[in-house]
Amino acid sequence: MLKYQKIAKHIEEYIEQNSLKQGDKLPRLEEFVAYFDAGKSTIRRSLSLLENKGILYQQHGSGIFVRTPKERGYIDLSFNRGFAYEFSDYELSNKLLAIEIREATDEVAKNLNITTADKVHYVKRLIFVDKQPLCIEESHYLVSVIPYLDAGIASASIFAHLQQNLNLKFGFSDAFLVVDKLNKEEAKLLELKTGDPRPCLINTFYLSDRTPFNYSNTVFHYQQSKFFVPVVKNL
Amino acid sequence: MLKYQKIAKHIEEYIEQNSLKQGDKLPRLEEFVAYFDAGKSTIRRSLSLLENKGILYQQHGSGIFVRTPKERGYIDLSFNRGFAYEFSDYELSNKLLAIEIREATDEVAKNLNITTADKVHYVKRLIFVDKQPLCIEESHYLVSVIPYLDAGIASASIFAHLQQNLNLKFGFSDAFLVVDKLNKEEAKLLELKTGDPRPCLINTFYLSDRTPFNYSNTVFHYQQSKFFVPVVKNL
């Protein structure tokens, strides 16, 4: 973990542990510099990271103040390597509905930059928070990148597996949110009705070398999902 | 406009004008430094800004590459000072449905950090893209911050007015997206049916001195709205 990330984490924990609230003033930049024995730029980077996470605000000429916009259980749209983290206070579980190797459909092929002759792992999971269905995730992993995948791996965090066991590095992702209506099957899984609102997050994930390796659609239970929208500062 | 912003703009226009595509390689960092006569850190800041906007990717040890995830007409959830910019290729118009001074409701009072005895400008607008209804915006402006508001101002960009005429500076905002079902009135305005999906963006805007001055709910036409989700890099 990098210095500026450690410092950010430290400051975040400090806010948490002292249960600071919206509007509370934090120490001056200079004090952070002295306390963490870091350069001014490093501290600013840590603070800007936290600012983009929405937990503080740096007011020019005045000071640094705490913000607390989020409630528990919001899905953070900005840090989308799975939402496990955001629900860390809750019990997350999932049921594996399907896992098999398929040829890519047109849609998948287009997004993974392959042909329909290429093979993908198709994984379908129903994810629960506190026993309530949260979302249906249909995910396509390139077999040429992830040769082996089984039920055991798919039931846990697939991303963690990629990182830890295959030594693959995540690069970036494209993400879109579209809203439509549930079909019969989706409604049944989410314990809703056909035609009910269907928020769907469409993701394409790329490795650090810019190879797309995963394309997924996640259909959320509209009543369970409140999305937190990051307000990115132009740092 | 700051140096790093000018440079970012310049690079973005360069990509646009030369119609560079996904995967195209850009000049090396060093070359940008020389070309723009700037420090390395400044160039990195410009590039990181563009990276967070999703239009390029910096690959460690390898180079800087173009990305083009967005199609036209996507609503960018990250830069939410109105979405006028994102639709710049389209004809945007709006119909003023209501403008009046009201006492704050509980919900509004809570979010603007005032009491229900305080007054707000209530503005309701129906916004169109290319004559099609896009969204219904219900907005509450603190009268103590914006003393005067009329139909002429409300029909144009209210935010631009605040900045240019009242010399108010925008600070940050809280934003959430929730999905529910349309009521009868909303459905009629959006030319949809009662019970159809109802994506709604809930915003609280703050001035640079951390005073909340606006609380708004924007209900979108679900078929017209695809939301682009920024993937914020931990810069």
Add this chain to the structure above:
DNA sequence: CAGTGGTCTAGACCACGGC
């Protein structure tokens, strides 16, 4: 191992806020 991006620092100077 050469090429290219990433982290971090020290410090000069600027700009905003509030007394």
Add this chain to the structure above:
DNA sequence: CCGTGGTCTAGACCACTGG
């Protein structure tokens, strides 16, 4: 006017990529 953040630079050193 002073205190506090913000911009920008030059440069040392690190880390990843790919031939």
